[in-house]
Amino acid sequence: MFMSEDLQQLIDEAEKQIEFKLKEVDKNIDFNQWKVLEVFRKHKVSDYHFNDSTGYGYNDRGREVLDQVYAEVFGAEAAIVRPHFVSGTHTLNTALFGVLRPGDHLLFITGKPYDTLHNVIGKAGDGLGSLQDYGIHYDAVELQSDGTVDWEQVNEKINKNTKVIGIQRSRGYEWRSAFTVKEIKTMSEKVKSIKPELIVFVDNCYGEFTEKTEPTQAGADLIAGSLIKNPGGGIVSTGGYIAGRKEYVELASYRLTAPGIGGEVGAMLGTTRSIYQGLFLAPHFVGQALKGSIFAASMFEKIGFTTHPNWKDRRSDLIQAIQFDHSDQLISFVQSIQKASPVDAHVVPEPWDMPGYDHPVIMGAGTFIQGGSLELSADGPIRQPYIAYMQGGLTYSHCKYAVINAVRDMLYSVKT
Ligand SMILES: *Cc1c(COP(=O)(O)O)cnc(C)c1O
Numbered sequence: 397m398f399m400s401e402d403l404q405q406l407i408d409e410a411e412k413q414i415e416f417k418l419k420e421v422d423k424n425i426d427f428n429q430w431k432v433l434e435v436f437r438k439h440k441v442s443d444y445h446f447n448d449s450t451g452y453g454y455n456d457r458g459r460e461v462l463d464q465v466y467a468e469v470f471g472a473e474a475a476i477v478r479p480h481f482v483s484g485t486h487t488l489n490t491a492l493f494g495v496l497r498p499g500d501h502l503l504f505i506t507g508k509p510y511d512t513l514h515n516v517i518g519k520a521g522d523g524l525g526s527l528q529d530y531g532i533h534y535d536a537v538e539l540q541s542d543g544t545v546d547w548e549q550v551n552e553k554i555n556k557n558t559k560v561i562g563i564q565r566s567r568g569y570e571w572r573s574a575f576t577v578k579e580i581k582t583m584s585e586k587v588k589s590i591k592p593e594l595i596v597f598v599d600n601c602y603g604e605f606t607e608k609t610e611p612t613q614a615g616a617d618l619i620a621g622s623l624i625k626n627p628g629g630g631i632v633s634t635g636g637y638i639a640g641r642k643e644y645v646e647l648a649s650y651r652l653t654a655p656g657i658g659g660e661v662g663a664m665l666g667t668t669r670s671i672y673q674g675l676f677l678a679p680h681f682v683g684q685a686l687k688g689s690i691f692a693a694s695m696f697e698k699i700g701f702t703t704h705p706n707w708k709d710r711r712s713d714l715i716q717a718i719q720f721d722h723s724d725q726l727i728s729f730v731q732s733i734q735k736a737s738p739v740d741a742h743v744v745p746e747p748w749d750m751p752g753y754d755h756p757v758i759m760g761a762g763t764f765i766q767g768g769s770l771e772l773s774a775d776g777p778i779r780q781p782y783i784a785y786m787q788g789g790l791t792y793s794h795c796k797y798a799v800i801n802a803v804r805d806m807l808y809s810v811k812t
Contacts, residue, residue, distance in 0.1 A: 403804055407796075410694040414707055421686045428605045428679035435468045436676065446669035453663035462671060463659065466627075466637055469675065471613035475639035476649050476659045477623075479667040484601045484622030485512040487636030491620045492516065494638075494648030495595055496560060498531035504562035505550050505583065506575065507539045510599060511568075533557065543572040545583060551590060560595045561587045565611065566602040566713035569777075569785055571704055574713035577607050577614045584615025595644060601625055602713040602769075602787065605682040610639075618644045624768040626714065629677030630790045632670050633765055681770055682714070685788045688772070688795020689716035692786060695803050714770070716786045725806055726782040730760040732805045733774040733786065736798035737762020747778045755779040772798055 399407075445458035453459065466475035481487040496502060508514070517534050518526020528534055537549040554561075563583055567574050575583075584596045598611040600619040604626035611619050618640035623632040638648045649658035664671075694707040696718050704717040720726045727747065734745050740762040747756035761773035772789040776782065789795035 399800070399804075403800070403807070406695065406698055406803070407800060410691060410698060414690050414694050417690050417708060418687050421683050421690070424606075424608060424686075425679050425683035427608050428682075432469055432676055432679060435465050436672075439465050439468070441465065441672060446672065448666045448668065449663045451663060452661045454661060456662075456664060456668075458668040458672075459659075459662065459664055462668060465672070465675070467639055470610045470619070470639040472619075472639040472641070472645075474642040474645040475637055476645055476652065477635065477637040477671060478652065478659075478662060479623075479633075479635040479665055479671070480652060480662060481623075481636030482634065483512075484620075484625065484636060485510075485516065487620045487622060487638060488513060488599055488601075489516045490636075490651045491597065491618055491638045491644075491648045492527060492560070494651045495597070495618065495644050496527060496532045499533075499557060500559040501533040501535070501555060501557040502527065502560045502562060503534075503550070503553055503558055504536040504564070505545050505587070506562070506564045507570070508536045509562060509564055510566075510601070513599075536562075539572060547586065550587070554587070554590050554594075558591065558594065560597050562597050562599070563611075563616070564599040566599070567704075567715050567717070571717060571719075571781075571783065573705060573709070574603065574606075574711065574715070576710060576712045577609050577611055580611045580616060581614035588615070602715060605679045606686060606712050606714065612639055617641045618648070623671065623674065624765050625770055626682050627675055627678050628671070628765075628768075628770065629674035630681045630765070630768065630770045631677065632674040633667065635667065635671065678770075681790055684790060684792045685714050685770060685772075685795070686711060687792040688789035688799070689714065689786065691792070691796055692716050692718070692799045695799050699803060699807065714787045718784050718786065720782040720784065723778050723782055726776050726778065726784050727758055728805050728809070729784045729786075729802050730758045730774045730776060732760075732802035733772060733798050734760035734762055736794070736801050737772065738794075739764060753777060 439461050445461050449456035462477050463475050466477045518528045520528045522529045535553055537546050540546050565575050587594050595617045598616040598619045600621040620638045623635035690707050693703040696703050702719045745760045747758040750757045755777045757777045759775040763771035770788045774786040776784040
């Protein structure tokens with residue numbers, strides 16, 4: 397890679413600056429790696445657990461132990477981990493439909509949830525079988541301008557029908573901080589002091605293993621996430637997990653399959669070994685991605701851009717937002733990430749009109765798993781403020797390569 401002296405100096409400065417942050421990430425990797433390892437040992441995970449099952453998949457011991465391993469790693473009573481979840485959205489949908497009934501009220505307290513959940517929530521009478529179509533009521537309390545929960549509004553909106561409180565841990569595509577597990581603990585305590593029987597549900601996507609504990613160890617009753625993000629360790633090809641209190645996980649399992657069947661059946665379609673191995677690898681790869689984000693934040697701050705989180709902020713998700721001054725810079729950034737990918741590096745992404753978005757969106761991803769976002773990817777809507785969201789990276793070295801190229805492209809080729 398061609399590198400000017402200026403650029404090399406910038407890299408050296410950034411690496412020196414972030415050295416102690418990377419050490420913190422290493423400590424977090426050790427903690428989570430050892431935690432996962434000890435759970436594997438305790439449950440005597442064995443070669444025969446990787447055997448495949450067919451048909452109904454009765455008595456699939458590998459699947460049963462996998463659920464127990466996940467539950468214990470997440471400090472939950474139970475878990476269901478399956479390739480049959482087609483995406484994070486499907487997993488979250490299954491968990492919500494599992495516990496909500498017509499007439500119940502779902503209240504998101506961290507603002508509107510992630511875009512793909514808008515159709516899950518739907519509208520009364522939409523005819524699509526969305527939550528609201530089934531007569532489940534929904535409301536969201538917007539975050540305050542400082543990114544904190546508006547407790548006055550939450551207090552006002554919790555009513556006798558409120559059953560589930562929704563919390564999104566990750567920033568998603570918002571210019572806000574991810575909620576830390578400690579903050580989620582405070583939220584759970586507060587809502588339960590208002591109404592003790594509430595079910596606290598956390599969208600845990602992008603959060604797993606970024607900290608030492610998970611929301612299920614901090615008052616959350618039910619969490620869900622995607623296996624092509626953090627807990628899949630970059631190698632799981634599809635699936636999702638739900639973890640939490642036993643009764644709620646069971647209700648969710650009835651939605652995934654059928655009442656009375658739940659998690660007792662389901663052939664694993666040859667995925668079991670990779671799901672175990674992915675979980676084993678996840679703490680390490682999440683750490684690599686975190687290091688990559690910290691390096692990116694430091695480098696882009698050095699050349700004058702605002703980042704969120706900044707290089708030294710606390711992190712509780714994988715997303716690194718960078719705010720650019722011009723659309724050309726945002727486009728150049730995403731194209732550089734694509735160019736630095738191991739797959740489809742020759743493809744040049746362009747902004748395009750995506751269904752459901754008011755502005756053209758540009759997406760860069762050259763991943764082994766389609767849409768796998770523990771792998772390095774970047775995207776952003778072409779509108780002011782010009783924010784790129786970068787996530788993942790299976791090796792710190794790859795992240796560095798991509799960021800260095802992106803900075804170089806921006807400094808030396810983008811006309812502004
Ligand atoms: C990715 C994500 C989802 C949805 O997952 P898909 O796999 O894209 O369906 C939901 N919530 C958050 C916070 C996410 O990051």
